[in-house]
Amino acid sequence: MKSSIPSQMLASELEEIVGEAHISTKETDKLVYSTDWFWVPQMFLDRGEAITTPDYIVRPGSAEEISRILKLASAYRVPVVPWGGGSGSQGGALPIYGGILLDTKRLDQIIDIDEVSLTVTAQAGINGAQLEWELNEKGLTLPHYPASANCATLGGYLAPRGSGTLSTKYGKAEDLVLGMEVVLPNGDIIRTPPVPQHAAGPDFYRLFLGSEGTFGVITEATMQLDYLPETRLFRAVLFDDLHNAIEAGRLMMTRRLDPTVIRLYDSKSTASRIKRILGHDLDGAYMVLGFDGDPDIAALQEQKAMEICLELNARDLGREPGEAWWEHRYDFYYPPQNLKLPWMYGTTETVATFDKIEKLYYAEKEAVEQQFKEWKVDFIAHFSHWFHWGSMIYSRFIIEEPPEDPREALELHNRVWQAAMTAVLENGGMVNEHHGVGLKLARYMRRQYGDAWPFLESLKRAIDPSGIMNPGKVGFGVG
Amino acid sequence: MKLNNPIDTVENCRYCLMCRHVAPVGHITKDETLTPHGIALTVASQRRGLIQWNRETVAVIYSEPDGGNCRAHCITDQPLPEAIAAVRAELTAQDLAPAIVYRVHEALEKWHTPFGEERLAPATGRAEVALFVGDEAHYLWPSALEGALKLLEAVGLRPTLIGRGRSSGYLASSLGFPETATRQGQELLAELSASGASRLLVLSPGDYFTFNQLYPERLGIALPPEVALNDVASVLAEALADGRLPLRASEEPTPYAYVDPTHAVRVPQRFDAPRALVGAVMPSAPLELFWRRERAHPVGSTALQFTRPELADALTRARLEDAKNRGAELLICEDPGSLYQLKQHAGALSLRVKGLYELLAEHIAC
Ligand SMILES: Cc1cc2nc3c(=O)[nH]c(=O)nc-3n(C[C@H](O)[C@H](O)[C@H](O)COP(=O)(O)OP(=O)(O)OC[C@H]3O[C@@H](n4cnc5c(N)ncnc54)[C@H](O)[C@@H]3O)c2cc1C
Ligand code: SF4
Numbered sequence: 001m002k003s004s005i006p007s008q009m010l011a012s013e014l015e016e017i018v019g020e021a022h023i024s025t026k027e028t029d030k031l032v033y034s035t036d037w038f039w040v041p042q043m044f045l046d047r048g049e050a051i052t053t054p055d056y057i058v059r060p061g062s063a064e065e066i067s068r069i070l071k072l073a074s075a076y077r078v079p080v081v082p083w084g085g086g087s088g089s090q091g092g093a094l095p096i097y098g099g100i101l102l103d104t105k106r107l108d109q110i111i112d113i114d115e116v117s118l119t120v121t122a123q124a125g126i127n128g129a130q131l132e133w134e135l136n137e138k139g140l141t142l143p144h145y146p147a148s149a150n151c152a153t154l155g156g157y158l159a160p161r162g163s164g165t166l167s168t169k170y171g172k173a174e175d176l177v178l179g180m181e182v183v184l185p186n187g188d189i190i191r192t193p194p195v196p197q198h199a200a201g202p203d204f205y206r207l208f209l210g211s212e213g214t215f216g217v218i219t220e221a222t223m224q225l226d227y228l229p230e231t232r233l234f235r236a237v238l239f240d241d242l243h244n245a246i247e248a249g250r251l252m253m254t255r256r257l258d259p260t261v262i263r264l265y266d267s268k269s270t271a272s273r274i275k276r277i278l279g280h281d282l283d284g285a286y287m288v289l290g291f292d293g294d295p296d297i298a299a300l301q302e303q304k305a306m307e308i309c310l311e312l313n314a315r316d317l318g319r320e321p322g323e324a325w326w327e328h329r330y331d332f333y334y335p336p337q338n339l340k341l342p343w344m345y346g347t348t349e350t351v352a353t354f355d356k357i358e359k360l361y362y363a364e365k366e367a368v369e370q371q372f373k374e375w376k377v378d379f380i381a382h383f384s385h386w387f388h389w390g391s392m393i394y395s396r397f398i399i400e401e402p403p404e405d406p407r408e409a410l411e412l413h414n415r416v417w418q419a420a421m422t423a424v425l426e427n428g429g430m431v432n433e434h435h436g437v438g439l440k441l442a443r444y445m446r447r448q449y450g451d452a453w454p455f456l457e458s459l460k461r462a463i464d465p466s467g468i469m470n471p472g473k474v475g476f477g478v479g
Numbered sequence: 480m481k482l483n484n485p486i487d488t489v490e491n492c493r494y495c496l497m498c499r500h501v502a503p504v505g506h507i508t509k510d511e512t513l514t515p516h517g518i519a520l521t522v523a524s525q526r527r528g529l530i531q532w533n534r535e536t537v538a539v540i541y542s543e544p545d546g547g548n549c550r551a552h553c554i555t556d557q558p559l560p561e562a563i564a565a566v567r568a569e570l571t572a573q574d575l576a577p578a579i580v581y582r583v584h585e586a587l588e589k590w591h592t593p594f595g596e597e598r599l600a601p602a603t604g605r606a607e608v609a610l611f612v613g614d615e616a617h618y619l620w621p622s623a624l625e626g627a628l629k630l631l632e633a634v635g636l637r638p639t640l641i642g643r644g645r646s647s648g649y650l651a652s653s654l655g656f657p658e659t660a661t662r663q664g665q666e667l668l669a670e671l672s673a674s675g676a677s678r679l680l681v682l683s684p685g686d687y688f689t690f691n692q693l694y695p696e697r698l699g700i701a702l703p704p705e706v707a708l709n710d711v712a713s714v715l716a717e718a719l720a721d722g723r724l725p726l727r728a729s730e731e732p733t734p735y736a737y738v739d740p741t742h743a744v745r746v747p748q749r750f751d752a753p754r755a756l757v758g759a760v761m762p763s764a765p766l767e768l769f770w771r772r773e774r775a776h777p778v779g780s781t782a783l784q785f786t787r788p789e790l791a792d793a794l795t796r797a798r799l800e801d802a803k804n805r806g807a808e809l810l811i812c813e814d815p816g817s818l819y820q821l822k823q824h825a826g827a828l829s830l831r832v833k834g835l836y837e838l839l840a841e842h843i844a845c
Pocket of ligand 2: 491496499549552553559
């Protein structure tokens with residue numbers, strides 16, 4: 001076996017930085033870190049085909065160590081891919097050019113919980129559920145509740161701009177950030193002050209939200225907290241048609257009834273998922289409503305919301321199905337209830353303003369269902385994160401019998417995505433609302449942003465002139 | 480009922496990350512490979528020819544403690560620990576397991592335990608109630624048995640002892656020797672049957688799990704249906720609640736924590752029993768650790784002390800640091816194996832360790 005001198009040099013220098021116990025070139029580690037939650041790499045492994053692995057897996061223990069790693073990577077011109085929990089569905093953490101896989105999970109400390117201002121400052125590699133348990137012990141909560149809290153990290157919440165179950169009231173992960181510490185590609189460590197808001201120039205820290213590791217490594221964040229709510233009220237209603245259901249959601253949002261949750265399932269989701277997980281056999285559009293906080297205020301908000309729903313001919317299903325949904329909301333993610341290989345699936349989620357949302361839903365549905373009829377494609381959707389001006393559509397396609405050959409499967413997968421994204425872009429939607437871009441959506445970024453895209457590219461060049469940070473992701477370096 | 484093809488479970492777990500937050504070794508190492516997902520993906524990849532079994536890949540399979548955290552948190556009850564035990568059985572059958580695994584197995588075959596070098600004969604006494612002693616209580620923490628017997632006597636139970644100094648079969652099963660485990664289990668069941676007991680008591684959640692779940696699921700053997708299985712802490716807690724166990728309050732002012740032992744997560748119905756008991760004698764309620772109850776990490780009493788002692792030690796130190804951070808100076812636990820493991824490292828953090836049964840026995844009100 002030949003030894004590559006630069007590769008051995010780099011390994012030894014990395015070891016000097018993080019210590020022998022925190023660098024690995026083991027076969028199993030390379031395999032396990034070769035895939036995140038993106039369907040494509042999982043599919044290749046499922047079909048017994050090896051994929052690109054990282055050359056080194058390093059687990060730094062501080063921002064200073066990360067700074068030294070990035071300086072080293074710049075010197076050797078080696079790619080660095082930040083890794084949190086590897087739960088991203090977009091291929092953002094894939095080491096597509098090998099290089100250094102930088103696992104942030106050793107940065108798992110809570111630095112401060114400020115019980116007066118209600119903030120927490122924590123290192124970026126902390127596990128979401130563990131952070132939440134710590135906060136709960138003080139009666140506090142970080143109101144970002146993604147279904148991946150058990151496995152994702154704080155940095156992974158922020159880097160792809162995630163949304164949680166309660167985002168309709170509390171905002172996306174990015175809306176909860178007050179300040180961050182980031183290691184830049186040149187090794188500089190920068191911090192932004194954790195203040196509620198300010199006007200001291202551009203909000204440059206926001207650049208790192210959504211940069212998915214292409215601009216640097218987030219090492220620490222100060223996040224807004226809330227008290228654990230005194231009450232959480234859930235209720236379910238059933239609409240005969242989606243149009244009225246969307247209108248009900250729109251009225252609740254534009255009248256600022258402040259729902260914690262509006263989750264609206266289209267009729268196919270209602271018939272499949274709600275039936276399978278909650279056991280309710282219903283025909284129509286199932287909507288879960290949630291209100292929380294002060295019991296009197298929440299009850300009043302719920303009452304007003306119910307008035308809107310009933311006026312739009314909804315059937316009140318009562319509390320039990322709403323509460324059961326809250327109780328079982330993550331059951332959907334446990335195998336074998338979840339989507340699983342060898343099936344083909346993808347979450348083609350999108351977001352738009354209210355004036356476009358219904359048309360967008362039908363356009364995407366039709367594009368996918370019509371063009372891939374022969375593959376018996378299933379298109380299901382729910383509307384899960386609502387804003388005062390619009391909503392997101394969490395749409396999914398599922399093909400239960402895709403081609404066995406991985407290359408044919410990939411080709412079909414990309415065609416379905418192409419159809420869905422074309423419909424989205426032609427109907428005023430965004431290519432995503434919360435899963436990030438990663439590798440999966442990289443090829444749509446130029447089209448998404450048009451004339452603004454070169455500006456983003458020039459920012460990337462300015463921040464990361466050597467192009468070491470997570471190359472090929474978010475569309476940087478992609479045609 | 481014996482599980483069919485448990486290894487197939489890895490097909491579910493390989494891309495599932497939903498129990499990562501409670502995965503003990505993944506937590507202390509931060510190594511993605513040493514999580515349920517990583518181990519399952521390793522096995523699934525070997526089945527697909529993407530990796531071969533070798534020293535390095537086999538070491539991954541022997542890095543999981545078999546403490547049950549993943550399954551305890553799994554909404555669809557995927558038997559991943561059982562799958563890993565089955566993979567280990569394939570490895571031992573092909574002579575691919577680490578050398579230490581065979582050495583422990585040899586001791587299990589010869590002495591029924593890796594902790595001592597005498598083969599104790601099965602008991603011959605007969606009684607309504609039997610108490611399984613096992614090898615950890617016999618060799619590692621004998622005062623737990625003495626304490627438990629005094630307490631049981633105080634509530635009117637005089638059990639005959641079975642399995643003195645002998646492993647239940649858990650260790651053999653966990654290391655990948657199901658035949659040995661089955662043989663050991665069958666011998667214990669024969670001893671139980673010879674005792675005429677209609678009730679079997681166990682000292683720890685690990686033993687409860689073994690008789691209640693491991694035997695039928697992994698080995699296809701079972702306690703006779705007419706024999707009731709109870710753990711001593713639950714029996715005592717019930718007696719305490721009924722006023723049948725009079726205990727004196729202790730004046731020990733030391734801040735203390737109760738440590739949920741290894742396998743506690745596998746028997747969630749008994750989380751409160753040891754807490755009620757300890758609370759009955761200590762002047763204050765126990766400090767609660769961060770890694771407690773349904774998320775308690777294992778500490779001793781698994782095969783990991785043999786296969787990856789450095790990981791077992793790191794897990795133990797983490798529990799001790801957890802206790803220290805909470806302000807505890809004394810740790811209380813009922814499981815002999817966990818107590819022994821805690822004791823090995825407690826001194827380094829100036830912590831003391833005390834067995835629950837001994838503590839309670841010292842405070843029986845006459
Ligand atoms: C079961 C399941 C349910 C999910 N549910 C949700 C949901 O409800 N809401 C939601 O928003 N998402 C969800 N996701 C998607 C995914 O979990 C989230 O995007 C999550 O926040 C990613 O976190 P992670 O730590 O796993 O990041 P990773 O997957 O490791 O990384 C994601 C991206 O961020 C980059 N990155 C990670 N850490 C850093 C850092 N410290 N600095 C810079 N860049 C970094 C990576 O390079 C990569 O590009 C789900 C995924 C799964 C598997
Ligand atoms: S045991 Fe359950 S939760 Fe854990 S990885 Fe397997 S399927 Fe997921």
